[in-house]
Amino acid sequence: MATQLKNLSDFSHTTVPTGTGFKFGIVVAEWNAAITGSLYEGALNTLKAHGVSDDHILSVTVPGSFELTVGAELLLSKQPELDGVICLGCVIQGETRHFDFICDAVAQGLTNVGIKHSKPVIFGVLTTDNQEQALDRSGGKHGNKGDEAAITALKMAELAASL
Numbered sequence: 470m471a472t473q474l475k476n477l478s479d480f481s482h483t484t485v486p487t488g489t490g491f492k493f494g495i496v497v498a499e500w501n502a503a504i505t506g507s508l509y510e511g512a513l514n515t516l517k518a519h520g521v522s523d524d525h526i527l528s529v530t531v532p533g534s535f536e537l538t539v540g541a542e543l544l545l546s547k548q549p550e551l552d553g554v555i556c557l558g559c560v561i562q563g564e565t566r567h568f569d570f571i572c573d574a575v576a577q578g579l580t581n582v583g584i585k586h587s588k589p590v591i592f593g594v595l596t597t598d599n600q601e602q603a604l605d606r607s608g609g610k611h612g613n614k615g616d617e618a619a620i621t622a623l624k625m626a627e628l629a630a631s632l
């Protein structure tokens with residue numbers, strides 16, 4: 470379902486597991502900081518609203534979305550007690566194909582890190598044509614992808630803990 474047909478922040482609290490006891494990392498890209506800051510606020514608030522304590526959330530920043538992969542890898546290798554990592558970024562199309570290479574690299578890279586560590590690594594990266602689309606998805610009319618990323622992390626951490 471396309472984002473235009475749903476609200477990224479629309480979820481039922483009855484279907485979201487409690488995060489009490491879980492530990493999460495959050496990696497935030499500094500590029501487009503006004504957008505990624507809103508994504509981070511959404512993710513942080515959503516984790517805490519579902520019982521994750523402040524001291525169970527380890528937040529770090531990286532320069533750009535391309536570095537999210539190494540950021541997630543560093544967190545999971547140096548902090549193995551983490552139950553998952555939420556990765557937040559905003560890649561906005563420019564004049565060149567640089568956009569394509571970053572988006573493809575981050576999507577594949579984060580997938581590989583999650584598989585390597587058998588831990589949920591959440592792709593909370595906006596990949597938009599323009600600033601307006603990014604604003605709409607970071608606390609605007611389409612909700613906040615940071616909220617969605619946190620909910621996904623909670624659900625995946627519960628799944629992992631149940632196996």
Ligand SMILES: Nc1c(NC[C@H](O)[C@H](O)[C@H](O)CO)[nH]c(=O)[nH]c1=O
Nearest residue numbers: 498500532533534535558559560561
């Ligand atoms: N143009 C955007 C970038 N570019 C920077 C890269 O992510 C990376 O930091 C650089 O290529 C050095 O490795 N990053 C974003 O997150 N968003 C953009 O729109």
Ligand SMILES: CC(=O)[C@@H](O)COP(=O)(O)O
Nearest residue numbers: 561562563564565567568
């Ligand atoms: C996604 C990017 O790296 C992009 O914003 C850079 O802009 P440009 O393609 O015009 O160099």
